[in-house]
Amino acid sequence: MNIIDGKAFAEKIREKVKSQVKILKQNHNIVPGLAVVLVGEDPASKVYVKNKGIQTKNVGMNSFEYKLDEKVDETKLLDLVKKLNDDPNVHGILCQLPLPKHLNEDMIINTIKPDKDVDGFHISNVGLLNTGQKSMVPCTPLGCLMLLREFVGNLEGKKATVIGRSNIVGKPMFNLLLSENCTVTVVHSKTKNIEEICINSDILVAAVGRPNFVKSSWVKPGSVIIDVGINRISIEENGETKAKLVGDVDFENCSKVANGITPVPGGVGPMTISCLLANTLVACCRSNNIKEPQELTL
Ligand code: NAP
Numbered sequence: 396m397n398i399i400d401g402k403a404f405a406e407k408i409r410e411k412v413k414s415q416v417k418i419l420k421q422n423h424n425i426v427p428g429l430a431v432v433l434v435g436e437d438p439a440s441k442v443y444v445k446n447k448g449i450q451t452k453n454v455g456m457n458s459f460e461y462k463l464d465e466k467v468d469e470t471k472l473l474d475l476v477k478k479l480n481d482d483p484n485v486h487g488i489l490c491q492l493p494l495p496k497h498l499n500e501d502m503i504i505n506t507i508k509p510d511k512d513v514d515g516f517h518i519s520n521v522g523l524l525n526t527g528q529k530s531m532v533p534c535t536p537l538g539c540l541m542l543l544r545e546f547v548g549n550l551e552g553k554k555a556t557v558i559g560r561s562n563i564v565g566k567p568m569f570n571l572l573l574s575e576n577c578t579v580t581v582v583h584s585k586t587k588n589i590e591e592i593c594i595n596s597d598i599l600v601a602a603v604g605r606p607n608f609v610k611s612s613w614v615k616p617g618s619v620i621i622d623v624g625i626n627r628i629s630i631e632e633n634g635e636t637k638a639k640l641v642g643d644v645d646f647e648n649c650s651k652v653a654n655g656i657t658p659v660p661g662g663v664g665p666m667t668i669s670c671l672l673a674n675t676l677v678a679c680c681r682s683n684n685i686k687e688p689q690e691l692t693l
Contacts, residue, residue: 397655399546399619401538405665408541408691409454412672415688416455419679427679428457429487429513429671430479434472434498435465440491447489450668456675459485469498473506480508486682487513487675492563510682513674516563524570531674532693536568538666539600539621540575540693546655547598547619550575556593557581558609558643559602564623568600571693589613599653601643611648619655620644623663 419425429451433444444460451458461475472490479488488511494500504512509519515533523530543550555577559565565581572579577598582589593599593613601609602623614620624643629636642659650656657663673691680687 396650396653397546398650399542399621399655399657399662401542401657401662402665404542404545405538405669408666408669408673409450411688411691412669412676413454415676415691419676419685420455423683423685425679425683425685426455426457426484427486427675428459428482428484429489429675430459430461430482430485432461432463432472432475432479432488432490434463434467434491435495437493440493444491447668447671450672451675454672456672457484465495466497467495469503472498472503476503476506480506480511485511486679487511487671489514489671511678513671513678515567515674521562521567524567527574531678532571532670533563533567534670534674535564535602535623535663535667536571537670537674537693538663539568539623540571541670542621542657542663542666543598543619544575550577550598553577553597554595555579555598555600556596557600557602558589558593559583559604559623561602564602568602572598572600574693603643605643606641607643607645609644609649611645611652614649614652616652617654618652620649620653620657621663622646622657622659625659625664 431444448458448460479485488507504516505518509517512531515531520530555572557565557568560581560583569579569581580592590613597618600621606626606628622642622644626641628639630639640660677687677692
């Protein structure tokens with residue numbers, strides 16, 4: 396069994412982004428800029444936004460952060476997005492999800508200019524990906540695909556199963572694996588006999604949001620598992636209750652059967668931010684008619 400080290404691979408991507416940012420500055424006097432909009436006080440979102448800001452600056456890009464009140468008026472948020480659409484120093488725009496319930500998430504995402512939609516959630520980018528055209532690819536599935544390409548190599552003809560059909564992970568993952576010529580099955584909460592489907596899969600991508608959902612008896616010997624899940628559980632240690640981060644896969648037992656598996660933490664998570672930086676760089680190159688670095692995109 397091999398642990399697929401997403402943390403190390405994500406670091407390599409950030410290094411590549413950093414050197415490309417340097418070249419852009421030297422040769423074209425352009426600094427890529429990422430604008431992140433945070434609405435409200437959700438603790439997890441605040442941590443994500445803070446990390447994104449730090450890593451954006453670390454690779455030499457400009458980071459613009461906008462923090463809006465929980466009760467912000469929808470028009471005010473839309474006006475901000477439109478302002479960022481028109482700002483030539485901003486090449487990527489991201490609205491941290493989830494947004495408070497009174498805001499129309501779809502409308503806000505679809506107001507972002509598709510070329511600046513570095514999360515790849517705009518309906519135009521969804522359609523482009525779906526039809527196999529050049530698009531902004533959602534960061535988490537992009538990170539999963541990069542790990543699979545690195546670890547497995549050619550994916551053609553592989554049987555892949557994606558557990559979960561969300562718009563941000565499951566569905567784009569299906570499309571990406573299909574464009575790699577995998578034979579892909581998507582399973583969800585209404586699927587019958589999930590384990591029978593999983594056991595025949597060369598590649599298993601779990602994006603469910605349930606700790607230890609994938610059992611070792613579901614895993615084909617020699618297969619590769621990408622665990623997207625991030626679940627916070629409580630464990631008892633030395634009489635104390637502690638919080639622990641786990642994925643959707645029973646790592647301890649599945650790792651004995653699979654050939655490769657991503658850990659949680661240290662697998663897909665770090666890839667997501669690195670792919671966000673890669674997408675921002677790509678968006679900047681495209682908007683300036685500069686050839687985008689092939690190794691950082693699809
Ligand atoms: P989501 O929107 O809640 O979707 C979960 C999917 O799992 C749904 O399609 C759901 O099926 C399916 N599901 C739930 N219970 C199931 C069951 N018992 N059997 C089979 N399928 C079941 O979640 P998400 O946004 O895709 O995220 C999934 C996980 O990935 C979460 O833990 C999240 O925190 C994590 N995540 C990690 C990253 C990262 O950077 N590493 C990024 C995004 C998400 P239905 O459609 O039928 O309800």
